[in-house]
Amino acid sequence: MCFNLKKIPSSIGRLNALKKFYLSSCSNLKELPSSIGQLNALQGLYLSSCSNLKELTSSIGQLNALQELVLSGCLNLKELPSSIGQLNALKKLDLWECSNLKELPSSIGRLNALQKLYLSWCSNLKELPSSIGQLNALQKFYLRGCSNLKVLPSSIGQLNALQELVLFGCSNLKELPSSIGQLNALQKLDLSWCHNLKELPSSIGQLNALQKLVLLGCSNLK
Numbered sequence: 369m370c371f372n373l374k375k376i377p378s379s380i381g382r383l384n385a386l387k388k389f390y391l392s393s394c395s396n397l398k399e400l401p402s403s404i405g406q407l408n409a410l411q412g413l414y415l416s417s418c419s420n421l422k423e424l425t426s427s428i429g430q431l432n433a434l435q436e437l438v439l440s441g442c443l444n445l446k447e448l449p450s451s452i453g454q455l456n457a458l459k460k461l462d463l464w465e466c467s468n469l470k471e472l473p474s475s476i477g478r479l480n481a482l483q484k485l486y487l488s489w490c491s492n493l494k495e496l497p498s499s500i501g502q503l504n505a506l507q508k509f510y511l512r513g514c515s516n517l518k519v520l521p522s523s524i525g526q527l528n529a530l531q532e533l534v535l536f537g538c539s540n541l542k543e544l545p546s547s548i549g550q551l552n553a554l555q556k557l558d559l560s561w562c563h564n565l566k567e568l569p570s571s572i573g574q575l576n577a578l579q580k581l582v583l584l585g586c587s588n589l590k
Contacts, residue, residue: 373394376400381407382403385409386409387411388414391413392416392438393418394415398420399425400425402425402427405427405430405431408433411433413428413431415442416441417441419444429455430454434458435460436458436462437455437461440465442463444468445468445469447469447470450473453479455479456479458482459483461486466487471493471497477499477500479503480503482506485508486508487510488510489514491516492516495518500521500524500527501521501526506529507532507553508531509527511534520548529553531554533558537560541565542564546570547571552577559583560583560585561585566588566590
């Protein structure tokens with residue numbers, strides 16, 4: 369935990385064999401050098417609790433080997449570059465508690481290898497791009513505590529590999545799209561504390577693989 373680290377030298381891009389780069393809790397780090405895109409062997413980039421990081425360099429899209437990108441607790445991160453859609457090997461994207469993140473780029477739908485997408489406590493996130501339905505490998509999708517999320521795109525029904533959908537605490541969510549019934553692999557659906565949810569679509573009965581349905585605290589469900 370290098371709390372006082374403010375800058376990474378551009379020469380970091382010469383580390384051709386680097387596979388894992390841990391920068392967690394570097395709370396004074398404000399930016400990454402564009403040369404980071406030259407790390408051709410990099411598989412994991414861990415930036416959790418880099419609370420002063422406001423944006424990512426667009427060169428991050430050049431990390432062809434990257435499998436894990438962890439940005440949890442980056443409280444000042446406001447946006448993701450559209451180049452993130454070029455990360456063809458990415459399996460895990462963790463944006464937990466990126467509370468200033470307002471939207472996701474539509475290019476996120478190009479992440480064909482993505483298996484885990486964590487957006488929990490992204491409290492300023494109001495909507496998801498329709499391209500989210502193109503994430504054919506997605507297995508776990510966590511939106512816990514996204515209190516400003518008002519609607520889910522109907523394209524969510526295209527997530528054929530999705531096993532877990534967690535919407536715990538999405539208190540402004542008023543309804544689920546009928547397309548949710550198309551999630552043939554869904555095993556867990558958590559709608560706890562979705563206070564504004566008044567009913568479930570009849571298509572919910574089509575979820576033949578569903579093992580766990582949580583409706584705790586859905587006080588307006590009629």
